[in-house]
Amino acid sequence: MTKNDLFSIVKHFELITTDRYCRRLSRHNVPYKHLGVSIVLSGIHAIIFDLDGTLYFSDGLAREVSLAATRFIARLKGIEPDTAADMIRETRARLSIASGVDTPLTTVCSELGGSPRQFHEAITPAVTPELYLKRDERLVNLLASLKKRYELYIYTNNNSTLSSRTLSTLGISDLFNGVFTIEDSWRPKPDRSALRSLLSSIGRLPEECLFVGDRYDIDLRLPAEMGSAVMLISSLDDLFRLEIPAGGKTP
Ligand SMILES: [Mg+2]
Secondary structure, three states, X not given: OXXXXXXXXXXXEEEEOHXXXXXXXXXXXXXXXXXXXXXXXXXXXXXXXXOEOOOEOOHHHHHHHHHHHHHHHHHHHOOOXXXXXXXXXXXXXXXXXXXXXXXXXXXXXXXXXXXXXXXXXXXXXXXXXXXXOOOOHHHHHHHHHHHOOOEEEEEOOOOHHHHHHHHHHHOOHHHOOEEEOHHHOOOOOOOHHHHHHHHHHHOOOHHHEEEEEOOHHHHHHHHHHHOOEEEEOOOHHHHHHHOOOOXXXXX
Protein backbone atom coordinates (compact mmCIF):
# COMPACT_ATOMS: atom_id res chain seq x y z
CA MET A 1 0.00 0.00 0.00
CA THR A 2 1.39 3.40 -0.97
CA LYS A 3 1.31 6.69 0.92
CA ASN A 4 -1.40 7.90 -1.48
CA ASP A 5 -3.53 4.85 -0.66
CA LEU A 6 -3.24 5.65 3.03
CA PHE A 7 -4.11 9.26 2.33
CA SER A 8 -7.27 8.25 0.49
CA ILE A 9 -8.30 5.96 3.34
CA VAL A 10 -8.38 8.84 5.76
CA LYS A 11 -9.42 11.49 3.24
CA HIS A 12 -13.00 11.95 4.45
CA PHE A 13 -12.45 10.88 8.03
CA GLU A 14 -11.24 12.49 11.13
CA LEU A 15 -9.27 9.94 13.06
CA ILE A 16 -9.48 11.06 16.62
CA THR A 17 -7.57 9.49 19.46
CA THR A 18 -9.48 8.58 22.59
CA ASP A 19 -8.11 11.48 24.54
CA ARG A 20 -8.98 14.20 22.06
CA TYR A 21 -12.26 12.48 21.22
CA CYS A 22 -13.39 12.37 24.85
CA ARG A 23 -12.38 15.98 25.39
CA ARG A 24 -14.45 17.03 22.37
CA LEU A 25 -17.41 14.96 23.56
CA SER A 26 -17.34 16.41 27.06
CA ARG A 27 -17.13 19.93 25.60
CA HIS A 28 -20.39 19.17 23.74
CA ASN A 29 -21.93 17.46 26.76
CA VAL A 30 -22.34 14.26 24.77
CA PRO A 31 -22.20 11.07 26.86
CA TYR A 32 -19.91 8.46 25.37
CA LYS A 33 -19.22 4.79 25.85
CA HIS A 34 -16.82 4.09 23.03
CA LEU A 35 -13.14 3.94 23.94
CA GLY A 36 -10.28 3.61 21.50
CA VAL A 37 -9.75 5.22 18.12
CA SER A 38 -13.03 6.38 16.68
CA ILE A 39 -14.08 7.72 13.34
CA VAL A 40 -16.29 10.66 12.63
CA LEU A 41 -17.87 10.62 9.20
CA SER A 42 -18.59 13.87 7.43
CA GLY A 43 -20.83 14.23 4.40
CA ILE A 44 -21.47 10.49 4.23
CA HIS A 45 -25.01 9.29 3.51
CA ALA A 46 -24.45 5.66 2.50
CA ILE A 47 -22.15 2.95 3.83
CA ILE A 48 -21.40 0.15 1.36
CA PHE A 49 -19.99 -2.99 2.95
CA ASP A 50 -18.18 -5.88 1.38
CA LEU A 51 -19.56 -9.11 2.88
CA ASP A 52 -17.06 -11.99 3.17
CA GLY A 53 -14.10 -11.22 5.41
CA THR A 54 -15.66 -7.87 6.29
CA LEU A 55 -18.91 -8.52 8.20
CA TYR A 56 -17.61 -11.86 9.45
CA PHE A 57 -14.31 -13.74 9.59
CA SER A 58 -14.17 -17.51 9.14
CA ASP A 59 -11.11 -19.45 8.01
CA GLY A 60 -13.27 -22.57 7.76
CA LEU A 61 -15.74 -20.96 5.36
CA ALA A 62 -12.91 -19.41 3.31
CA ARG A 63 -11.33 -22.89 3.03
CA GLU A 64 -14.66 -24.35 1.87
CA VAL A 65 -14.93 -21.73 -0.91
CA SER A 66 -11.33 -22.36 -1.94
CA LEU A 67 -11.89 -26.13 -2.01
CA ALA A 68 -15.09 -25.73 -4.05
CA ALA A 69 -13.19 -23.53 -6.55
CA THR A 70 -10.40 -26.11 -6.77
CA ARG A 71 -12.88 -28.92 -7.48
CA PHE A 72 -14.60 -26.75 -10.11
CA ILE A 73 -11.33 -26.13 -11.98
CA ALA A 74 -10.28 -29.79 -11.57
CA ARG A 75 -13.54 -30.93 -13.22
CA LEU A 76 -13.36 -28.24 -15.91
CA LYS A 77 -9.80 -29.15 -16.89
CA GLY A 78 -10.01 -32.90 -16.18
CA ILE A 79 -7.08 -32.70 -13.77
CA GLU A 80 -6.38 -33.72 -10.16
CA PRO A 81 -7.46 -31.28 -7.40
CA ASP A 82 -3.84 -30.73 -6.29
CA THR A 83 -2.88 -29.69 -9.81
CA ALA A 84 -5.96 -27.44 -10.02
CA ALA A 85 -5.02 -25.79 -6.70
CA ASP A 86 -1.51 -25.06 -8.05
CA MET A 87 -3.02 -23.72 -11.27
CA ILE A 88 -5.34 -21.36 -9.36
CA ARG A 89 -2.46 -20.11 -7.18
CA GLU A 90 -0.12 -19.56 -10.14
CA THR A 91 -2.83 -17.88 -12.25
CA ARG A 92 -3.75 -15.53 -9.41
CA ALA A 93 -0.08 -14.60 -8.92
CA ARG A 94 0.46 -14.04 -12.66
CA LEU A 95 -2.68 -11.86 -13.05
CA SER A 96 -1.87 -9.89 -9.92
CA ILE A 97 1.70 -9.20 -11.04
CA ALA A 98 0.45 -8.15 -14.50
CA SER A 99 -2.23 -5.80 -13.14
CA GLY A 100 -0.33 -4.65 -10.06
CA VAL A 101 -3.36 -5.35 -7.87
CA ASP A 102 -4.87 -8.40 -6.13
CA THR A 103 -7.12 -10.62 -8.28
CA PRO A 104 -10.50 -11.98 -7.10
CA LEU A 105 -11.17 -15.74 -7.30
CA THR A 106 -14.00 -15.29 -9.84
CA THR A 107 -11.57 -13.57 -12.21
CA VAL A 108 -8.95 -16.30 -11.72
CA CYS A 109 -11.52 -18.96 -12.61
CA SER A 110 -12.62 -16.95 -15.69
CA GLU A 111 -9.00 -16.84 -16.82
CA LEU A 112 -8.90 -20.63 -16.48
CA GLY A 113 -11.95 -21.03 -18.72
CA GLY A 114 -14.88 -21.09 -16.28
CA SER A 115 -17.33 -18.22 -16.68
CA PRO A 116 -18.40 -16.36 -13.51
CA ARG A 117 -21.87 -17.91 -13.91
CA GLN A 118 -20.46 -21.48 -14.15
CA PHE A 119 -18.12 -20.82 -11.24
CA HIS A 120 -20.90 -19.62 -8.94
CA GLU A 121 -23.30 -22.39 -10.00
CA ALA A 122 -20.58 -24.92 -9.16
CA ILE A 123 -19.57 -23.59 -5.75
CA THR A 124 -23.00 -22.73 -4.32
CA PRO A 125 -24.09 -26.29 -3.39
CA ALA A 126 -20.66 -26.98 -1.85
CA VAL A 127 -20.53 -23.98 0.49
CA THR A 128 -22.42 -23.95 3.81
CA PRO A 129 -22.23 -20.65 5.71
CA GLU A 130 -24.61 -22.11 8.34
CA LEU A 131 -21.90 -24.56 9.44
CA TYR A 132 -19.40 -21.81 10.26
CA LEU A 133 -21.39 -18.71 11.19
CA LYS A 134 -23.98 -17.77 13.77
CA ARG A 135 -26.01 -14.73 14.76
CA ASP A 136 -23.65 -11.97 15.88
CA GLU A 137 -25.49 -9.74 18.36
CA ARG A 138 -22.74 -7.11 18.47
CA LEU A 139 -22.82 -6.82 14.67
CA VAL A 140 -26.63 -6.67 14.64
CA ASN A 141 -26.55 -3.81 17.14
CA LEU A 142 -23.83 -1.92 15.28
CA LEU A 143 -25.67 -2.09 11.95
CA ALA A 144 -29.04 -1.27 13.54
CA SER A 145 -27.44 1.80 15.09
CA LEU A 146 -25.76 2.86 11.82
CA LYS A 147 -29.03 2.33 9.94
CA LYS A 148 -30.61 5.17 11.91
CA ARG A 149 -28.15 7.60 10.31
CA TYR A 150 -27.01 6.05 7.05
CA GLU A 151 -28.30 4.00 4.14
CA LEU A 152 -26.57 0.61 4.34
CA TYR A 153 -25.70 -1.60 1.36
CA ILE A 154 -23.81 -4.79 0.61
CA TYR A 155 -21.59 -4.96 -2.50
CA THR A 156 -20.06 -8.40 -2.86
CA ASN A 157 -18.42 -10.67 -5.42
CA ASN A 158 -20.42 -13.50 -3.84
CA ASN A 159 -23.68 -14.72 -5.40
CA SER A 160 -27.19 -13.90 -4.21
CA THR A 161 -27.93 -17.38 -2.81
CA LEU A 162 -24.82 -17.58 -0.60
CA SER A 163 -25.02 -13.88 0.33
CA SER A 164 -28.61 -14.25 1.43
CA ARG A 165 -27.83 -17.36 3.52
CA THR A 166 -24.80 -15.62 5.06
CA LEU A 167 -26.75 -12.47 5.98
CA SER A 168 -29.58 -14.54 7.39
CA THR A 169 -27.22 -16.70 9.50
CA LEU A 170 -25.54 -13.57 10.91
CA GLY A 171 -29.00 -12.17 11.75
CA ILE A 172 -28.56 -9.01 9.64
CA SER A 173 -30.77 -9.66 6.57
CA ASP A 174 -33.22 -6.84 7.34
CA LEU A 175 -30.64 -4.14 8.02
CA PHE A 176 -29.66 -3.26 4.44
CA ASN A 177 -31.31 -0.95 1.94
CA GLY A 178 -29.97 -3.13 -0.86
CA VAL A 179 -27.65 -6.05 -1.64
CA PHE A 180 -25.54 -6.01 -4.82
CA THR A 181 -24.15 -9.40 -5.85
CA ILE A 182 -22.21 -10.85 -8.78
CA GLU A 183 -25.47 -11.57 -10.64
CA ASP A 184 -26.14 -7.83 -11.04
CA SER A 185 -23.49 -7.52 -13.75
CA TRP A 186 -21.46 -10.78 -13.72
CA ARG A 187 -18.47 -8.42 -13.48
CA PRO A 188 -16.56 -9.00 -10.24
CA LYS A 189 -15.10 -6.16 -8.19
CA PRO A 190 -13.06 -4.18 -8.98
CA ASP A 191 -15.06 -3.01 -12.00
CA ARG A 192 -15.64 0.65 -12.83
CA SER A 193 -18.84 0.20 -14.84
CA ALA A 194 -20.42 -2.09 -12.20
CA LEU A 195 -19.50 0.45 -9.53
CA ARG A 196 -20.98 3.35 -11.54
CA SER A 197 -24.14 1.36 -12.03
CA LEU A 198 -24.37 0.63 -8.29
CA LEU A 199 -23.98 4.34 -7.45
CA SER A 200 -26.59 5.28 -10.03
CA SER A 201 -28.95 2.65 -8.67
CA ILE A 202 -28.69 3.95 -5.09
CA GLY A 203 -28.82 7.58 -6.27
CA ARG A 204 -25.63 8.64 -4.52
CA LEU A 205 -22.50 10.48 -5.62
CA PRO A 206 -19.17 8.78 -4.86
CA GLU A 207 -18.31 11.43 -2.25
CA GLU A 208 -21.52 10.66 -0.34
CA CYS A 209 -20.44 7.05 0.21
CA LEU A 210 -18.13 5.17 2.54
CA PHE A 211 -16.93 1.79 1.28
CA VAL A 212 -15.84 -0.76 3.88
CA GLY A 213 -13.87 -3.86 2.93
CA ASP A 214 -11.07 -6.25 3.82
CA ARG A 215 -9.16 -6.18 0.50
CA TYR A 216 -7.93 -2.75 -0.60
CA ASP A 217 -7.33 -3.62 -4.25
CA ILE A 218 -10.65 -5.38 -4.69
CA ASP A 219 -13.05 -3.47 -2.45
CA LEU A 220 -11.60 0.00 -2.00
CA ARG A 221 -9.06 1.19 -4.57
CA LEU A 222 -11.62 2.04 -7.27
CA PRO A 223 -14.15 3.75 -4.94
CA ALA A 224 -11.25 5.79 -3.49
CA GLU A 225 -10.16 6.79 -7.01
CA MET A 226 -13.73 7.88 -7.76
CA GLY A 227 -13.83 10.08 -4.65
CA SER A 228 -15.49 7.89 -2.03
CA ALA A 229 -14.30 7.52 1.52
CA VAL A 230 -12.96 4.04 2.21
CA MET A 231 -12.23 2.00 5.30
CA LEU A 232 -9.93 -1.01 5.23
CA ILE A 233 -10.56 -3.49 8.00
CA SER A 234 -8.46 -6.44 9.10
CA SER A 235 -10.55 -7.69 12.01
CA LEU A 236 -14.15 -7.48 13.15
CA ASP A 237 -13.03 -5.11 15.90
CA ASP A 238 -12.01 -2.61 13.21
CA LEU A 239 -15.67 -2.41 12.18
CA PHE A 240 -16.60 -1.12 15.60
CA ARG A 241 -14.60 2.05 14.98
CA LEU A 242 -17.85 3.01 13.21
CA GLU A 243 -19.74 2.76 16.49
CA ILE A 244 -21.82 5.82 17.30
CA PRO A 245 -21.32 7.11 20.85
CA ALA A 246 -24.19 6.76 23.31
CA GLY A 247 -26.38 9.83 22.88
CA GLY A 248 -26.36 9.26 19.12
CA LYS A 249 -24.31 12.32 18.20
CA THR A 250 -20.80 12.72 16.93
CA PRO A 251 -18.93 15.90 17.77
MG1 LIG B 1 -14.01 -9.62 1.38
